[in-house]
Amino acid sequence: MLSASGRFELRPIIAADKVYIHRGLSHPEVIKHYAVSFATLEATQEQMDWYATLEREGTGQWWAIRSAQLGDFLGAIGISGIVKQHRRCDLGYWLLPEHWRKGVIREALPLIIDHAFETLGLHRITAEVETDNPASTKVLLHAGFVHEGTLRESEWKDGRAISLDVFSRLNRP
Numbered sequence: 290m291l292s293a294s295g296r297f298e299l300r301p302i303i304a305a306d307k308v309y310i311h312r313g314l315s316h317p318e319v320i321k322h323y324a325v326s327f328a329t330l331e332a333t334q335e336q337m338d339w340y341a342t343l344e345r346e347g348t349g350q351w352w353a354i355r356s357a358q359l360g361d362f363l364g365a366i367g368i369s370g371i372v373k374q375h376r377r378c379d380l381g382y383w384l385l386p387e388h389w390r391k392g393v394i395r396e397a398l399p400l401i402i403d404h405a406f407e408t409l410g411l412h413r414i415t416a417e418v419e420t421d422n423p424a425s426t427k428v429l430l431h432a433g434f435v436h437e438g439t440l441r442e443s444e445w446k447d448g449r450a451i452s453l454d455v456f457s458r459l460n461r462p
Contacts, residue, residue: 297393299352299400302340302365306353309362309385310336318386322422324444343369349378354397363388366397368405368414376412378405389424398432406460413460417453426454434458 302310311333313319320326327333343349351367364384371378380401382394405411416434418425430436434456442450 296357297363297396298355298357299366299397300355301344302337302351302353302367304337306362306365307333307337309353310365313364313383313385316386319383322419322425323383324446340367343367347371347373351381352401354382354384354393363393366394366401368401371409371411376410378409378411378414380414380416394425394428395431398428402432402458411460414458416456418456420452420454426456429456432458 308330311327311330314323314325314327314333314336315329325336327336340351343351348371349367349369351365351369354363354366355361356363362385364382366380366382368378368380382397384393402414405414414434416425416429417440418429420439426436435458437455437457440453440455443453444451
């Protein structure tokens with residue numbers, strides 16, 4: 290478990306979180322800005338398998354963001370795509386809409402950044418954000434990420450091309 294803020298804690302995602310993962314990754318407001326979605330609880334097993342594969346292969350880890358006081362599931366955050374040779378990884382996160390605009394990701398990000406840099410010894414964290422998601426852009430910039438550029442029309446979603454802004458943070462002493 291990762292904990293520092295007092296309001297939230299990050300716990301490894303477990304099988305019992307599947308219902309919450311489905312709730313988030315099937316919610317229209319969440320998937321509006323997220324690349325993955327699942328129509329059924331059964332289909333969400335694909336995401337659960339992905340989390341397990343990351344840990345088993347040592348290429349990442351995702352955590353459930355929970356209320357420190359009540360233990361309520363708020364969302365998920367994690368790293369993937371770890372390339373040990375190049376000391377880099379990718380960052381991702383999402384929250385259930387009822388927890389938006391409450392500083393949750395802002396408080397969780399330093400825990401993930403510290404874990405990636407200090408515990409795992411990585412040097413670079415990259416995050417890709419859909420260009421029409423200013424809230425994620427704002428939280429990344431606040432956490433010290435730098436906008437590197439835009440991947441114009443680099444993905445297809447809902448039958449249309451979307452662009453992704455690329456952000457990174459380097460481990461600088």
